[in-house]
Amino acid sequence: MDMLASLLPAGAAVHAPALIVVVPLIAAAIAALMPRGPWAWGVTLVTAIVVAVLSLVLLGQVSTGGVISYAMGGWPPPWGIELRVDMLNVPLLLLVGIVGLLCVIYALPSVADEIGPRKEALFYSAFLVCFAGLLGVTITGDAFNVFVFLEISSISTYTIIAMGAAKDRRALTASYNYLVLGTIGATFFVIGVGFLYMATGTLNMADMAVILEANGHNRVTQAAFAFIVVGLGLKAAMFPLHVWLPNAYAFAPNFVTAFLASTATKVAFYALIRFVFSVFHPDVSFVSMSFTWLFAVVGVVAMMVASVQAVFQTDARRLLAYSSVAQVGYMMLGLGMGTAAGLSAGLLHLMNHALMKGALFMALGAFALNFGVRRVKDLAGLGQTMPASAMAFTVAGLSLVGVPLTVGFTSKWYLVTAALDRGWWWAVAALMISSLLALAYVARLLAAIWMETPPSHHGEIAKRRLAPWMVLAPMGILAVANVYFFFHADPLVGLARAAADAVMGGQ
Amino acid sequence: MSPHLILRVVSKLLIPMIVVFGFYVQFHGDFGPGGGFQAGVIVAAAVILYALIFGMEEARKAIPPVVARIGAATGVLLYAGVGVATLFMNGAGEPLNFLDYDALHPDQGHHTGQHYGILLVELGVLCTVASVMLAIFYAFAGRVPDIRDEDW
DSSP: OHHHHHSSOTOOOTTTHHHHHHHHHHHHHHHHHSSSHHHHHHHHHHHHHHHHHHHHHHHHHHHHHOOEEGGGGGOOTTOOOEEETTTTTTHHHHHHHHHHHHHHHHHHHHHHHHHTTTTTTHHHHHHHHHHHHHHHHHHHHHHHHHHHHHHHHHHHHHHHHGGGGTTTHHHHHHHHHHHHHHHHHHHHHHHHHHHHHHSOOOBBBHHHHHHHHHHHHHHHHHHHHHHHHHHHHHHHHHHOOOTTTHHHHSSSHHHHHHHHHHHHHHHHHHHHHHHIIISSTTTTTHHHHIIIIIIIIHHHHHHHHHHHHHHTOOOOHHHHHHHHHHHHHHHHHHHTSSSHHHHHHHHHHHHHHHHHHHHHHHHHHHHHHHHHHGGGGGTTHHHSSHHHHHHHHHHHHHHHHTTTTSSSHHHHHHHHHHHHHHTOOHHHHHHHHHHHHHHHHHHHHHHHHHSSSEEEEEEEEEOOOOHHHHHHHHHHHHHHHHHHHHHHHHHHHHOOOOOHHHHOOOO | OSSSSSHHHHHHHHHHHHHHHHHHHHHHHTTOOHHHHHHHHHHHHHHHHHHHHOOOHHHHSSOOHHHHHHHHHHHHHHHHHHHHHHHHTTTTTSOOOOTTGEEEEEETTTTHHHHHHHHHHHHHHHHHHHHHHHHHHHHHHHHHOOOGGOOO
């Protein structure tokens, strides 16, 4: 970490919390001015590298020096906007930064294939705005600022999802659907923040927590809690509010799906944790009641229903999208346990799921790039025609099921342990059944890839085609990470545990 | 004689005044109601009025869409640039934070730095808002229908 910090210009380390949001925002404007797509990609790549380095620097600073508070414009925290980095959001910054970098490397061939050359530069610009928004939601310590950044990331997300229209016009309706639902979610969230402002007279989250603790709760804060949970739940694809997600993931450009699946819902889930645990206190009766009767129940239902829906999909990306909804259910279950062990298991699954889904969607993107295939049955024989991508897909797929020797096993293990600690046998049963369902839908994909013969045209079997190295490298890194972090689980488990302790006060 | 003569003459008179009013709102922004956003909308409205009266081609000749695109990006760069500049300028020798306008001018007593900062940032807002309004207008007005009007 010190070595990385020394690479940066003097002062950059001090201003890292501001720069991590500002750099992508400035780069978005520069990318929009670029005359050609690949130049804009260059700007995006440099930005992603800077963000990844800054997130590592922030991790170093937080783990040695404790919580960082940065006052925007020099206005001190309760009045001005505060950027706040602690052990809970630093893993998210790291996740968005590093997975974002890998996705950007992957983007060049994929985007060139899917988006018209005239729109490429603007596409990268919109992506950078989304990137900045996600980092902003993660880093800010101001409740209204969360809303602003949430909208910045959402509006640009609608745009980049709609860019899938060059390949499939259904991207437009998918994006429009998400726009309507996402705006409702944002409205609910801002109504909740408004109630909290009414009850406390402050927008700073740490300050809110102190005032709520002192003044106690009433109907207004209960209503605020309900509005915020629904608003953020919609963004995080919490079970009955997930209907925007399958189509959005299925019709967006492949690069966008890979990026969003591994970051966007995660950031919303983080914001949910931040509000439930840091602003409201988990000991307050209506909050602790919501754990058992809302988050855990909704989580378990999502694990079941979405997994069953996934089994019957014909489109490969839709299948994985339903699986994502189920995986959000796992995280909700972890949150719903209301213990430090449960929350850290949920956060661990959050990070591991980003590794799996990143690799899976990248592999599907590689298949689409070389052969233009999208449906499950069209994946036939890809084990022979694209063995490297198929291998990465298989490793990540097994990780999704939770097979030992992959990270999927690690996080499910921690979830089961946490559920047993709590005495929730039904949750353990649900985890097992959901894993079996995951086996069913992953097996469908793997059977098509490995067991069936490649399609033939006039008796000539499709030839082997290697994906470009810029596609293979990030996909390979994510697939290897899926195995590596099983054997070296300590860094991720340590991060998840420190994050849970940071909000639960080391209980 | 071209049609809509009265509209043309009146709007020719009005358009410069609308722009001047836009700038009044802009520079009045730090003392009273107004500011970059409202000013940007007013300035863009002048161009949109021009396009409505004289046609899209004329408006595109006066302000090409690519200018709108560059303007939108420039405004953001100006705004963020002020913030980045404050990081490097280090007001009275101490490091200052992002967008801390005090760095912009040594006169701390009268908050001259704050004044300059707001002016520059609002200029960025004006630039971006006006350009984006225009870009949206061009995108809607210049859209070629999927089905031609005669084919209905």
